[in-house]
Amino acid sequence: MDRSKSLNSTDLINIGVFTAIIAVITLIVIPIGFLPVLMPLYCVFIPLFSGIPFMLFVTRVRKFGMITVMSILMALFLLCTGMGWYTLPLALITGFIADGLVKAGNYSSLKLSIAACSVFSLWCFGSYIPLIFMADQFWAENAQYGEEFINDSKDIFRLWMAPALIACCLVFGALGGVIGGRVLKKHFIRSGIL
Amino acid sequence: MLTVDRSFGFLDPRTKLLLLVTLPTFLLGGAGGEYLKPFCMGFSVLPFVLLFISRNYLPAVSGFLVFMLMQFAGMIIPRDAGGLVHNVFLILYEVLCLLLPCGIMAAFIMRTTTVGEFIAAMEKLKVPQFITIPFSVMFRFFPTIMEEYRSIGRAMKMRGITPGKVGIAGFIEYRIVPVMMSVVIIANELSAAALTKGLGGKIKRTCIHRLGFGFADFLLIALCVTALLLFVLSLFDVRLW
Amino acid sequence: MLKLKDVSFTYVCQSGYIAEDRGPVSNVTGTSETAKSAQSGTADISENSESGTGGRILNSFNLNLKKGEFVLLTGASGCGKTTVLRLINGLIPRYYPGKVEGCIEINGEDISGRELYEISRSVGTVFQNPRSQFFNVDTTSEMAFACENQGLDPKEILKRISVTAGKFNIEKLLNRNLFKLSGGEKQKIACAATDVTGTEVILLDEPSANLDHDASLDLRRLMEKWKSEGKTIVVSEHRLAYLWGLPDRLVIMKNGIIDRVMEKNELDTVTPEILASMGLRTNVMENPVNMDLPDIAEADTSISLRNFSFRYHNGIFRKSKYSRNFGYDDVRIALNRITAVTGANGIGKTTFLNCLCGLEDNCRGVVEYDCIKLDSRERRKKFFMVMQDVNHQLFSESVWEELMLCFTGRNISDAEKDRTASEVLKKLDLYEYRDRHPMSLSGGQKQRVAIACALCSDRDFLLFDEPTSGLDQSHMLSVSALLKSLRDAGKTIVVVTHDSELIRCCCDRKIVLKRL
Structure with missing residues (x-):
């Protein structure tokens, strides 16, 4: 058993592998958001589907910091796909909290793992930050696109959307965690792959 | 003598990283507004130029044509006509005009940089190992995950498993779970193999990729830094025009 | 040069299945009987895994190799061949936990106190499955990987890659995407990567499992080059035909112990029928x-x-x-x-x-x-x-x-x-x-x-x-x-x-x- 606190190679490889799975899920869901009306659905589908890989990942987490690194990686991944760097500070905070939650349960509590999944999923909200909070600047640049159009878009991405989206992330993240836990029991533990 | 040169792209990976950060900030984030409009236009066109120079002629030209078509369409379609379809079109158009350059930029960088060069750039920028190693594992695993996903998809087709027969939930379960099992097994084997190759030692890793800035790099870095500088200054109400 | 003395290994199964109220618990290092059986493809270790407490995989195993010797380990699935290789390259017990008894020495030095990355300087391993032994995406990076981990000077690494590429005739395979290579080409790169590190001991775990006739003969040629350079080689295999004539010794294992050892003079006269009677595959190559x-x-x-x-x-x-x-x-x-x-x-x-x-x-x-x-x-x-x-x-x-x-x-x-x-x-x-x-x-x-x-x-x-x-x-x-x-x-x-x-x-x- 590795008793040191720092992350060793196996841990880092595990982080990379599971982040890759979640990144693939993200890549599959992103095309939906090309239509801004459907963009809020990121916060529904991504947390929901990443629940399974995340819960599996949590069973391999035994040190503080692994979920934080995963969140940072997802933020960097978004950076590489051209979605901006705003997710990074958010991911640092949510990853940290999720790590704390899992550690608090001594790495063996199912409920706290689901809670961690929920908090971790908040990284999805990061892509919306420029659209919601810097909307005025955004549309000032593109003022030639008609009153009604701007108002419509502003309507969709008003400030009140922020808590709604955050709530979505948390709720569907928790749901994803619950599903993940069940899938774990049904398949991974029964087969001994765990 | 064997040399590993930057044959996969004429830009230093660090320049590419800078571009990855700058473009979305200006295009998606709308930094600078009207004031920095020329820069935004330049940035919108930049990805196509880069594609062209790196000899991806067809994608460069066709992508650029699509982009220009959308701009043109946006100019001739009456702005004030109402109606749902019209709005949807405008929204789609708007998103494409901004997202397309960013997406193309990202795709260009992905295609022309090897994972090794990327990691080398990050190590040169003093990014710690606990970020660079998982990052390279991520990119190494993407093709593997897609291969497993496709193979399992074929198996499902062969067994006749469709949402109609097993329900949506069942279908998703059968789609995701075997992929994860495969991936977990591969990850275990990969860890073992990497450890036998000395990963995780207390020694500082070296890198065979040599990085260096060329003329194109200086040009692009200057462009990005100028734009960012002007933007920051404009936040303090210091404008040059 | 390489000595295993009275080595026994007892596998310890670490995974704990949970009660309803506790969360999932797993064996973190990723080791499990399924990982092992997945790797060898058919190991029937299911008996051990059912009891849930592990079992004795290897019993008083002895092996003594001089520098430059080539040993072939074979036997039915589950006999412990892979375990022997893992004991030599250090994966057991550092990655696959369990109790090791006995003494393993490389060049006279007991490796039990050594870390994996230290052992990797003397022992290189080529695995069976091409899809899971490569850390990188392109071939040149993979060949440089182990040396980079050892902290060698980049110029030195590039020189070594150049020498190996010439030696193994794989210049055309440099700077290529690993995912686009055929199975035989991938194994060549795996062997080349081990060669670049210049380790004295080379282990190969069923390297020809996915290779066709021509590719396995190519693999034989690589091993011949290694043998002529005086490397100490241990190969675990079912398929004996493609490398027949190379080994100095054939060790046949059964249920964790050595069943029979055949030395060079015996090997020259053995026929496929004798091998078949021992439960082994033929030694005659057929396309x-x-x-x-x-x-x-x-x-x-x-x-x-x-x-x-x-x-x-x-x-x-x-x-x-x-x-x-x-x-x-x-x-x-x-x-x-x-x-x-x-x-x-x-x-x-x-x-x-x-x-x-x-x-x-x-x-x-x-x-x-x-x-x-x-x-x-x-x-x-x-x-x-x-x-x-x-x-x-x-x-x-x-x-x-x-x-x-x-x-x-x-x-x-x-x-x-x-x-x-x-x-x-x-x-x-x-x-x-x-x-x-x-x-x-x-x-x-x-x-x-x-x-x-x-x-x-x-x-x-x-x-x-x-x-x-x-x-x-x-x-x-x-x-x-x-x-x-x-x-x-x-x-x-x-x-x-x-x-x-x-x-x-x-x-x-x-x-x-x-x-x-």
Whole structure:
């Protein structure tokens, strides 16, 4: 058993592998958001589907910091796909909290793992930050696109959307965690792959 | 003598990283507004130029044509006509005009940089190992995950498993779970193999990729830094025009 | 130079299954019996895993190698060959936990106190599975990887890569995407990567499992080069033929102990019959492509494939020239016979099977059976494929559920379903495992589950993709017997294989796929 606190190679490889799975899920869901009306659905589908890989990942987490690194990686991944760097500070905070939650349960509590999944999923909200909070600047640049159009878009991405989206992330993240836990029991533990 | 040169792209990976950060900030984030409009236009066109120079002629030209078509369409379609379809079109158009350059930029960088060069750039920028190693594992695993996903998809087709027969939930379960099992097994084997190759030692890793800035790099870095500088200054109400 | 003295290893199973109120607990280092059995493909360690407490894998094992000696370890699946290799390269007990007794010395130094990365300076390992031994995406980076980890000067690393590439004749493989190489090319890169590190001891764990005739001979040439350089080599293998003549010693293991050791003078006179009597594979090499089997006989009824072709489409941004395109004007597959499909690695045998089964969209051509043309959808209902990686086609949480899945969409009563499933399971010796999760079974058992699904699906054409790769003699014979019994029951069998012994044992016909 590795008793040191720092992350060793196996841990880092595990982080990379599971982040890759979640990144693939993200890549599959992103095309939906090309239509801004459907963009809020990121916060529904991504947390929901990443629940399974995340819960599996949590069973391999035994040190503080692994979920934080995963969140940072997802933020960097978004950076590489051209979605901006705003997710990074958010991911640092949510990853940290999720790590704390899992550690608090001594790495063996199912409920706290689901809670961690929920908090971790908040990284999805990061892509919306420029659209919601810097909307005025955004549309000032593109003022030639008609009153009604701007108002419509502003309507969709008003400030009140922020808590709604955050709530979505948390709720569907928790749901994803619950599903993940069940899938774990049904398949991974029964087969001994765990 | 064997040399590993930057044959996969004429830009230093660090320049590419800078571009990855700058473009979305200006295009998606709308930094600078009207004031920095020329820069935004330049940035919108930049990805196509880069594609062209790196000899991806067809994608460069066709992508650029699509982009220009959308701009043109946006100019001739009456702005004030109402109606749902019209709005949807405008929204789609708007998103494409901004997202397309960013997406193309990202795709260009992905295609022309090897994972090794990327990691080398990050190590040169003093990014710690606990970020660079998982990052390279991520990119190494993407093709593997897609291969497993496709193979399992074929198996499902062969067994006749469709949402109609097993329900949506069942279908998703059968789609995701075997992929994860495969991936977990591969990850275990990969860890073992990497450890036998000395990963995780207390020694500082070296890198065979040599990085260096060329003329194109200086040009692009200057462009990005100028734009960012002007933007920051404009936040303090210091404008040059 | 390399000494194992009275070494025993007891495997300790660390995973704990949870009670309802606690969260999931796992064995973190990723070690489990399934990881082991997955790697060797067919290790029947299921007995040990059932007890949940592990078992004694190796018992008082002794091995003494001088510098430059070449030893071949062989034996039935589960005999402990892989364990010996893992003890030498240090994975046991540092990565796969367990209790090690006895002493392991390299160059006179006990390695038990050494870290893995320190041992990796003296011991290099080539693994069996190409898809999981590469850390990088391109070949040059992979060859440099181990040296980079040791902190060598980049100029030195590049020089070594250049020397190795020249020595192994792989200059054309440098700076290429690993995912686009064939199995044989991948193993060459794996060997080259080990060569670049310049370790004195080289271990190879079933390196030829996925390689065809020509590629395994290429592998032999690499090993000959190493032997001439004085490297100490330990190879664990089932397939003895491709490297016969190289080993100085053959160690046959059984159930964790050494059954018999044959030295060089004995090895020169041994015949395939003697080896077969010991439960080992033959030592005589035979190229499946040249084997004397007709592709179709006069009296056969057959299905025919006309203008059967496949074209792999590149996306807009991709510039690779890699393609598994093929095109055949007139191929006929005999009904109610076992037909072997052979050809070089990478030529598209698996793609051929996928197309036959109706699973590929870019496939064109006509498949005609009994004067009826079968399109993709209809082929999917008539053909069943047992894939190379059986894990990809097992979905349910128990063997029984897996079989029930075969009945969906068909109008069969529940009683009938139960009856059929029970019959099939009993016939394949799987009845007692019906409540087990399919992924907890050994490789051979999983294969039989897939066959059980084929039988329950009531399809007449069964396709097999490399069913015996990595299998020892007795398992290969049981697969052969199974195929024959399926044929006698009226099925038409098509087997993609590079295993000449399997072809000799049970195939009636043979098709050779050639490059377009």
